[in-house]
Amino acid sequence: MSDGKVRILRHGPVGQVILDRAAKRNALDRPMLEALVAGLRNFDADPAIRAIVISGDMQAFAAGADIGNLASAGAIELYHSGFSELWDAVTLIAKPLVAAVAGYVLGGGLELAMICDIVVCDESAVFGLPETGIGIIPGAGGTQRLVRAVGKSMAMEMILAGRRLTATEALSTGIASTLTPKGEADATALGLATRIATASPTALGAAKQAVLQSFEMPLSAGIRYERSLSALMAASEDRAEGMLAFKERRKPIFKGE
Template structure:
């Protein structure tokens, strides 16, 4: 059985679904391997312009596979090099939308924070409970959460392991939008569809500029932005976009 289901439900849109329902989509090493393979396939497919990541209607991901972790020691972790899974997802060049229903805990929460947009159902719950089992987040939780919501709000949840409701996460700026549980995937699909119609090179440059500029001084970040704009000035998509606007017709972007 595939631990990650891969689909293209609509033109330009890729869908990756975590598929370990019996284990609440716990992120085993085997699942993570299939996940980065799925991302690699979509990254190489020029027809795919936006990807949605979901765990299904009931749960996003309950975190790491604790049984597997319990059998893993420090040397095993060094040998496995689990960071490569997260680095591969963080380096995914196309827009990524996390569609979150139910629990997104531990590594599941960290996985969602790798996305560019998070759509959460009203009953979604987020948390980093690692301190409850004598561990700390190991996929960027101690770094990404403070950057997303600020040190003091983040420390309140990192140190207690308490969960956030979808509504609280939205107020803190941690999720993009909260919708009815049965509207999570349709909303993600609708947003992905709109992104897929935009100029692919421009979309990629937006993502690259935002991520590259996030942790550097403003003047350096502005240089990143200017270079991205200068690069796009010679693209066929830029010429097509302006021509379609003047001619009052929908643009046909080819990512060139």
């Protein structure tokens, strides 16, 4: 399914949202972001879908945010526009998100990729936050997430000096976890998402939240949070099924309960 902004595909238990604005190198304007969020929310609410892939095309995952009319907006209008908050809506997706990126992954495109739980890139990918070169700064979490991924010095060089990272550098710095030959990011990401989809949906949701909380909490508080979630798993039917399947040496049948 396509609405001219994104394409929505289903691959068994894996949903895929493809950014579909090739003429603009998938620059993220409001209608495109709204369509992306709608697609993600629909998959998140569908019990048959257990993992989600976000991808672009071979030229660009997304070459930045297309702010359109926001470029001439005043400070108060911009602050209340809700444009950057559309990225926040992506952070609320409970199911695992895998980004499959190629070509340009710049500005808002990099911010979107960093929101995803796992990033798979092919060897053509180029990563950067070029905003200061046009008189602005990242506005969708880029300054905060990038430093957590690559450290202060590299983040400063990318943001202040406009340094762009190759796919190999993105892998070595931790922005991406997997590097593929050109043209294979989508297939690799879908394969990874399919493997994720074999796990318990209940456990996946809890594990994702526990990892994300590690960015928000001190270590001791994070460990207590993890321990509480681990204990709650004892009430899950998926846990009982997983334990029984392990004992019986068979594949578990998880229901997300």
